[in-house]
Amino acid sequence: MNNTKRTWLQKYAASPYLVWCVIFVIAPLAFVVYYSLTDENGSFGFSNYARMFNGDTLHVFLISLAFAFVSTVICLIIAYPLAYYITKAKKKHQNMLLMLFMLPMWMNFVLRTYALSFLLEDTGLINSILKSIGFGQVKLIYTSGAVILGMVYNFLPYMLLPIYTVISKIDKNLIEASEDLGCNRLMTIGKILLPLSIPGIVSGITMVFVPSVSTFYISQQLGPTDFMLIGDLIESQIKSTAGVYNYGSAISFVLMVLIFICIAVMNHFSDESVEGGILV
Amino acid sequence: MNKERNIAGKIYIAVIFVILYAPIAVMIFFSFNSSNSMSEFSGFSFRWYNELFHNKDAGQALLNSLILAVSSSIISTVLGTAAALGIHSMRSKRIKKVIMNVTNLPLMNPDIVTGVSMMLLFAFVAGLLHSLHMFGFWTLLIAHVTFNMPYVILNVMPKLKQMDKSLPEAAMDLGCTPFKAFTKVEFFEILPGIASGLLMAFTLSLDDFVISYFVTGESFQTLPVFIYSMTKKRVVPYINALFAIIFVVIFILLLVRNFMSKENKHAAK
Numbered sequence: 001m002n003n004t005k006r007t008w009l010q011k012y013a014a015s016p017y018l019v020w021c022v023i024f025v026i027a028p029l030a031f032v033v034y035y036s037l038t039d040e041n042g043s044f045g046f047s048n049y050a051r052m053f054n055g056d057t058l059h060v061f062l063i064s065l066a067f068a069f070v071s072t073v074i075c076l077i078i079a080y081p082l083a084y085y086i087t088k089a090k091k092k093h094q095n096m097l098l099m100l101f102m103l104p105m106w107m108n109f110v111l112r113t114y115a116l117s118f119l120l121e122d123t124g125l126i127n128s129i130l131k132s133i134g135f136g137q138v139k140l141i142y143t144s145g146a147v148i149l150g151m152v153y154n155f156l157p158y159m160l161l162p163i164y165t166v167i168s169k170i171d172k173n174l175i176e177a178s179e180d181l182g183c184n185r186l187m188t189i190g191k192i193l194l195p196l197s198i199p200g201i202v203s204g205i206t207m208v209f210v211p212s213v214s215t216f217y218i219s220q221q222l223g224p225t226d227f228m229l230i231g232d233l234i235e236s237q238i239k240s241t242a243g244v245y246n247y248g249s250a251i252s253f254v255l256m257v258l259i260f261i262c263i264a265v266m267n268h269f270s271d272e273s274v275e276g277g278i279l280v
Numbered sequence: 281m282n283k284e285r286n287i288a289g290k291i292y293i294a295v296i297f298v299i300l301y302a303p304i305a306v307m308i309f310f311s312f313n314s315s316n317s318m319s320e321f322s323g324f325s326f327r328w329y330n331e332l333f334h335n336k337d338a339g340q341a342l343l344n345s346l347i348l349a350v351s352s353s354i355i356s357t358v359l360g361t362a363a364a365l366g367i368h369s370m371r372s373k374r375i376k377k378v379i380m381n382v383t384n385l386p387l388m389n390p391d392i393v394t395g396v397s398m399m400l401l402f403a404f405v406a407g408l409l410h411s412l413h414m415f416g417f418w419t420l421l422i423a424h425v426t427f428n429m430p431y432v433i434l435n436v437m438p439k440l441k442q443m444d445k446s447l448p449e450a451a452m453d454l455g456c457t458p459f460k461a462f463t464k465v466e467f468f469e470i471l472p473g474i475a476s477g478l479l480m481a482f483t484l485s486l487d488d489f490v491i492s493y494f495v496t497g498e499s500f501q502t503l504p505v506f507i508y509s510m511t512k513k514r515v516v517p518y519i520n521a522l523f524a525i526i527f528v529v530i531f532i533l534l535l536v537r538n539f540m541s542k543e544n545k546h547a548a549k
Contacts, residue, residue, distance in 0.1 A: 011366070013363065014370075020359065024423075025382060025385055084289075099535075103531065111519075111523055118303065118318055121515070123318055217489070234396060245403070248396065256389060
């Protein structure tokens with residue numbers, strides 16, 4: 001095959017795309033790096049990075065990582081049994097169930113978060129029910145718990161789909177064999193089901209962790225007033241400091257590197273993470 | 281034993297289902313409320329639907345989103361399919377790998393970084409041109425095409441790999457030009473990939489908020505950006521009506537898709 005000549009079409013078909021990538025993917029990232037290494041007056045230096053590791057920003061980074069970690073773990077704990085039980089349903093019901101659980105993902109995430117805040121408001125339905133049955137009003141919205149809930153609520157489908165995909169592909173004979181050979185249920189799950197579903201778990205973790213750690217709307221809508229995640233900090237730096245993008249760029253760059261490290265580490269855990277990895 | 285397990289599974293599915301749909305159900309229920317209370321249903325009315333349909337900004341935002349989604353998905357499908365053809369036929373494995381890594385870059389990068397990086401580029405160009413009205417339709421279109429193309433490429437690429445390479449060669453041996461060989465033979469072989477790429481690009485474009493938020497301008501607001509600016513820390517009942525309409529539309533579309541894929545399976549048998 002290698003000695004057939006490439007036609008002119010094959011030779012040049014990718015050129016517009018490559019030019020586009022250079023201008024609109026590579027160049028913008030170069031701008032991020034450039035701005036992060038300069039100050040307002042354009043002189044080079046690492047002052048933005050120094051500032052980042054000396055003050056509140058480091059704290060915001062750690063909080064964001066912790067929140068994303070907690071919500072990813074909760075998503076995994078909820079989604080794994082859910083995916084497992086869906087694969088146990090009758091074949092003709094499985095598609096319908098999966099569709100119903102994936103449906104909220106097709107709604108815009110701004111709308112989903114708004115729906116959540118509508119329910120959690122001080123004057124919302126939950127609080128009015130609590131009040132009418134004699135409990136006092138409970139602070140639900142504008143709390144850290146609400147932020148975690150918002151992340152889990154928004155990103156749960158991203159965990160469910162890849163895990164469901166791998167579990168439904170596991171050969172049922174393997175599970176029967178392990179039961180025939182004397183494994184009890186827990187042993188079957190621990191020795192067969194879990195190890196075989198690692199690729200799905202890995203891509204699920206990546207797909208929940210990345211948007212959680214970089215989100216900026218959820219925390220504004222559901223979190224306490226002065227609460228900030230790294231996404232909020234970037235947004236406020238870029239959007240509200242007219243024309244001064246240097247510090248926001250530095251934070252963006254660090255966030256990007258951090259995410260790439262996370263993805264690389266996660267991929268290390270599974271060789272076939274591509275399986276069921278591309279979603280939507 | 282087995283039966284108990286089944287019941288536990290069903291209860292678990294039901295509980296998660298209820299939690300997932302509770303906010304959605306409440307939103308839809310209160311979209312028919314005659315007052316703007318979030319907890320007391322004071323009577324059935326179409327008041328908020330009426331208000332939504334008479335809201336010019338909401339209508340304009342929806343129209344903008346549709347225009348943007350149609351144009352960006354078509355452009356990214358054409359460029360992305362061409363790119364997939366070119367990349368697929370490349371001989372050097374190393375160059376191929378580099379290009380695929382660049383293609384994966386926007387997929388792995390958090391949206392906020394993609395949005396910020398594109399905004400910096402546009403702001404720079406705006407500075408060069410001394411233009412104050414840089415941000416709007418064109419910046420959004422460029423951004424959406426950029427984040428859509430990788431999805432088109434990843435949808436078309438597998439179809440190209442599956443295709444029998446001798447097909448376009450045979451067409452050319454029989455006198456087709458390379459372009460004709462593509463339009464008459466290859467195109468139909470990879471059509472399923474192109475179609476799913478186009479569909480995915482369209483929905484992603486319609487759904488995107490984060491990247492659009494950074495490259496949008498006052499002259500051109502998309503629906504998600506409009507909803508964001510309306511709902512920031514306040515309650516707007518006509519957004520409930522919008523929510524209900526979008527939910528029903530998506531529900532019907534997914535049902536149709538589900539039904540059609542079942543039909544296809546039967547036809548295949």
